[in-house]
Amino acid sequence: MPNAEQHDYPPIAAHGLIGDLQTAALVAADGTVDWWCVPRFDSPSVFASLLDRERGGHCRIGPAGDRRLGRQLYFPDTAVLITRFTTDGGVGEVVDFMPPAGTMATTRRRLVRMVRCVRGQVDFALEVAPRFEYGTGPHRTIVTGDGAVFENRDTSLVMHVVREPGEPRADVRLVEQDLHGVIRLSEGQVRGIVLETNLGGPPRAVRVAEVEQAFADTVRFWQTWLSHSTYRGRWREAVDRSAITLKLLTYAPTGAIVAAPTAALPERIGGERNWDYRYTWVRDASFAVSALLDLGFTEEAGAFARWLADRYEQGDGPLKVLYRVDGSPDVPEQVLDHWEGYRGSGPVRIGNAAGDQLQLDIYGELFDALYRAHGHGLRVSRRGWRALSGVLDWLEGNWDQPDEGIWETRGGRHDSTYGRVMSWAAFDRGLRIAHEQGLPAPVDRWRAARDAIHDQVWSEGWHPGRRAFVQRYDSDVLDASVLRLGRVGFVAPHDPAWLDTLAAVERDLVVDDQVLRYDPAASPDGLAGVEGTFSLCTFDHVAELARAGQSGKARLVFEKALTHANEVGLYAEELGPDGAQLGNFPQAFTHLALVEAAVALDRALIAGGGPTWPW
DSSP, rough: OOOOOGOOOOOSEEEEEEOOOOOOOEEESSSSSEEEEEESTOOOOOOOOTEEEEETTEEEEEEEEEOOOOOOEOTTTSSSSEEEESSSSSSEEEEEEEEOOOOSOSOOOOOEEEEEEEEEEEEEEEEOOHHHHHTBEEEHHHHHHEEEEESSSSOOEEEEOOOOSSSOOOOOOEEEEEEEEEEEEEOOOOOEEEEESSSSOOOOEEEEHHHHHHHHHHHHHHHHHTTTTOSTTTHHHHHHHHHEEEEEEEETTEEOOOOOOOOOOSSSTSOOEEEEHHHHHHHHHHHHHHHHHHTTTOOOHHHHHHHHHHHHHOSSSOOEEEOOTTSOOOOOOOEOOOOGGGOOOOOOOOGGGGSOOOOOOHHHHHHHHHHHHHTTTOOHHHHHHHHHHHHHHHHHSSSSSBTTTTTSSSSSSOBBBHHHHHHHHHHHHHHHHHHHHHHOOOHHHHHHHHHHHHHIIIIEEETTTEEEEEEEBTTOOOOOGGGHHTTTTSSTTHHHHHHHHHHHHHHHEEEEEEEEEETTTSSSOOOOOOOEEHHHHHHHHHHHHHHHTHHHHHHHHHHHHHHHSOOTTTOOOOTTTSOOOSSSSOOOHHHHHHHHHHHHHHHHHHHHTTTTOOO
């Protein structure tokens, strides 16, 4: 593995996220946009220096002659990111945002980088170095006095310069098809650039007033959306940021929610667990919808339900594990050999072979989310119910078989306890929806399947020696996925068997109150190396402790977990032994689990009359 110090990669956590509800970009604390795929989340990259500093492409605006990290914050209650720099000459800010793109799929994206000097004088260095088609597509650059055009075979990127009429033209130069320049500002001045894809025209001078209006409109959009949240609990700032993050991961034209906006960020530096998460997993999106429903957001649930109905009607069998944001199931996995990977962590994978796995738990997560939507007044249409009935009819004949499981391991199929429980949940929620909405259903057959699964899990998934529900039927290994058994109501929160399971998880999987998914040494998963604690599981642990009446302990674990967010409240997938964030970033799994944990803990503290000391 190359020496990490030689490559000058920022920490994964040293980023903020911006987006327009069709794609998203990461902005590092040094002012570099080092990840941006256009026109969609799952499209090829234009900027990807996060995965290869030399060949990935980037756009940087930061203090000239100084690569120091700035301090980042979001404009309150929005997805507008501010990076502040303090220099010897003054204080400056880069304000990054993407105006919401609407619900019509388009190829035109806008990324606004508004630059201002708030004290003294600051010279900002400007670098625009796109690399199209994951760094394999050559381009030519045409520079004008109002900006530049970067032309690739399939995509064009136009850079407009923000300036007032009559001002001197941009101070830029071309170096091997990349643009370099300086933005010199005095106190109170606002300038910057606007990056626009597939414009089909030349760059133009953008007036400051136009950029400021776009800023105001974007702020208004996000603050209006967030104002519909019903959450009024103790952890409103963290919950609101998680809600905005989940919304940012939504592809508005279809309602699909991606697992993360990035690909191939490693779960261990130098390791091979580097996956592409820019797709819509039925599981992850169902979880995200449930979390948003907990906060009162119902529009997203309706859109996702329609997207799911389309997926089933267009298929000829079971649901796929994951899809592209437009609903296509074609996500072949390949390796980008020309990229070194984040801090030398190869291989760099795009696409995801997990799409061809059998993961039976996705049906339970789907039906649980739809039942929660039903509880919020969102009724299933006749068309939707026909599709859902077909899903349960298929599951009736297929639930009792091995699968790859929730963690998508590549060590073969097993009879997973979690997969069986979520199959139980699918039938249980389907029966409830049919009864409460008066819908036609083969009730006797579905009830028989639900009850058979319930008996089987208690017989095979409960391990008397371990006094716990275990990962799979033929093993005594623990797995944090069983923490969700309580959430779906498979076992009562105060059942002795459940309390014993929580205690066993704490003994085997908890490290400084952070939770491992499982132990690869005890349960080989077909991949080399180890991994860090999994933040989804940590927040799941909080929720189940709260439901089990251990609110004092739950609150301490939750408060500790909150300290691992980055400075703008974002989380990756995992935490390394040193506490560094690892894996794709930001991760929908983590943010939705944070919301669920906060809601469960608030309810427990209210019901219990206050916290109790955890030891």
